Amino acid sequence: MDHTNEEYSEDEILAFAQGDDFVSANKPNNDTQDQEDDIATDMFMQGTQVPKQVSNSGSSSLGTLVTGPENLRITENESVVIIYVRAENRDNIKIGSYLVVPYPNNEKMFARVKELTYMQKYPSDDANELHSIRVENTTLDEEEFKLLAYLEPLCILYNETGTKLARRLVDKIPKPNTVATHVKDIDSIQTGLNIPNEGIFLGYVSVGGEMIETTTYPYNVSYYLQNNDPTREPLIFRHALICGSTGTGKTFVGKNIIRQFISDNVRYSIRDPAIKGEFQPCVVILDPQDEYSQIKEDNPEMPQDYVDQMNTVKIEHGGVPKTKTFTAKIGNDRSYSPTTSASNKEFTVPFEIVRSNHWLLHGAEMNENQIYGLERLINDYFNSKQGNYSYNDFIDFVTDIDNKKEYTEDTNIIHEATYDSIVRRIDNNHYRNVFDQGADKITDILDQIFVPGQVSLFPTEYISSTKSRDILILTLMTLIVDNKLKNNGEKVIKDTPIILTLDEAHRYLSNARSIQARAIVGKFTDAARQG
Structure with a gap:
């Protein structure tokens, strides 16, 4: 049956698109013709049913996979997956947003938005003076444009055994016209990003500086440091770096991470098989800017609802009561002026x-x-x-x-x-x-410094000489590393799990040009090899 020469009114075309019955004004209305039309319509509507989200997905539905701009393609090297973003959802998508695209068998492609592109719905030349002046005081009509989101497939999420969610490489192509949605459950995000769902709390997963919100309490996706890798060695005992430009909150983040390690629930075993049991770590902080000493104090301005939320998800917060400050006596320099209620012990470095x-x-x-x-x-x-x-x-x-x-x-x-x-x-x-000042030798007070569950602070901001300050910091670093590596090292150091925190680390470790810097970098490299 050939309908190529027939013409239909706009009402008839709209009725057909909506699935309604209609009668053409240009063809006879008889039973035979109706049967033929029904058969043609059925043939037109047949095809593979594309997967859809649940009906109450609401604003999480962003748009559908399209093939018009480019062919939908999945390859081992580079894939092309594009969604058309609906007009009402365009303010809810950004670079880095995480989306899921379902497959017909209940598996889902987990993807990240890598590019956003506006295209004209009706091609016209808008790069001219007249157009610029005309639209200056007008409101954008989203219906005049198409917003396309290019996705970077990260993995396929599937149920491995029962209800346990697992991930694998993207090995199959999704169907065109499939609805893409924001990821709204914590398990899918943690599995899709292959991040631990337990361990040492570091913060919340965010996109563009905004925390991802989910539909389940506690509504944000926690990011954890895996406390044990496959060899059962705590990951923190390898090198870790907190980096960022000035004023971005490195110290603030560092304090919060340290609080998690001082928790009663965080304990580590000692390599010596003769020592049984697990022990809390001692956190030693070398603090050239005197920014960590306030870790002992509570924050009275913290909102109660935020405190309740952290307690619910077992995030350590507030001051660390077991905090001590150790300050070096340096020549005729002024003494350290405490900025915290932590007790202070003065020491000297023996030659x-x-x-x-x-x-x-x-x-x-x-x-x-x-x-x-x-x-x-x-x-x-x-x-x-x-x-x-x-x-x-x-x-x-x-x-x-x-x-x-x-x-x-x-x-x-x-x-x-x-x-x-x-x-x-x-x-x-x-x-x-630096050497041999009138105070207790640091080697004589090691049992006061390296105490499980204690934060031991070494502020050096009060020392006027930069060189004297650097000598002190390097001495403290080598004291810890040497005794950890030596078979006959000081027992109190070898038998205590130690987390060494060095603020302003780039001053000592980034440019190993001097003999001192090369020596300390070499020691830390050996320590990392031995774990």
């Missing part, structure tokens, strides 16, 4: 720590001859005494005329010019103000 860390005296770049000479002088000094080591005594040793003559003339071990340059580099007030 004897240099015995196994010669690089602490490598204040500036040295050539090979200078390094060799300094190593020899340090070793000979510690081997010549049975105790009572001090920085001033070491300087007396290297500046002694007879000792210099022995090294430069009698044995020619060190060239005289090299010897003099070594003395100039190590004999300065930066070292003199």
Whole structure:
């Protein structure tokens, strides 16, 4: 039956599109013709039923998959999946939004919006002066444009066993005209993004800085740090970095993460098989800007409904009662002025720590001859005494005329010019103000610092000399790492899970140009290899 030459009125075409019966004014109205039309209509309407969302999906339905702009395509390298976004939903979609597109077998493609494109519904040249002036004071009519969203398929969500949701690679193509919707349940988002659904709470998943809202309590999608990887080693004991530009809240985030690790429910075992049980970690914070000391205090301005929500989902908040501050006594610098109610303990760095860390005296770049000479002088000094080591005594040793003559003339071990340059580099007030001040040695109060469940703060903002401050920070870092790596390290350090937090880390670890920086980076690299 050929209808190519027949004409239909607009009412007849609209009635056909809506599925209503109609009679053409241009063809006879008889039973035979009606039967033929019914058969043609049935043939036209037959096809594969595309999957639809539940009827109460409401505003979560954004639009449908289309093939007009480009062919719908799924490949191993690059896919083309486009949806037409309905006019009433266009303010509810943005780059990074997560959507699902159902398949006929109840599986769903989980995708991310990677591109948004406006197209003219009725092609016209709007790049001209007259059009610009005409529309200046008019309201945009969304019906005049098409908004297309290009999707990046991330995975396919399916029920693996019973009701457990699982994910796999995108290996099949969705049907055209399928309705795409926002993801509105927590399980689908966590599975689709392949993020843990338990562990150490880090924050909430967001798109463009706005938290994703779901239809189930607690309405936001929690992002966790997996507390154990497949080898059962806590992930936090590898390096972790909080990065961001100035003023973006790195310290604020860091404090909240630290609160989660001090929870009574977070415990770790010790590698030594002789030590049974699990222990809370000790969080050691090296704080050059004195920004973490307030972690002991509660926030009285926190809304009660927010407190109730955090309690419901077991998020640690508020002050950490078990917080102590440890401050170094530095020469004639002013003493530390507490900004918190945490107790404070003053200490000094003993020079004897240099015995196994010669690089602490490598204040500036040295050539090979200078390094060799300094190593020899340090070793000979510690081997010549049975105790009572001090920085001033070491300087007396290297500046002694007879000792210099022995090294430069009698044995020619060190060239005289090299010897003099070594003395100039190590004999300065930066070292003199750090080592051997009138306070308890840090090595004598390790049992007060490394306590399970405690936050131990080391603020250094009060120290006026940047170089003295850096020497102190590097000393504390190496004290922890060395004792963790040594078989005969200090027992209180080896037997305590330690989370070391270094604020302003880029100052010490990013550009390993100096001997000191290279040494500490090497130690942390070894620590990461050993876990």
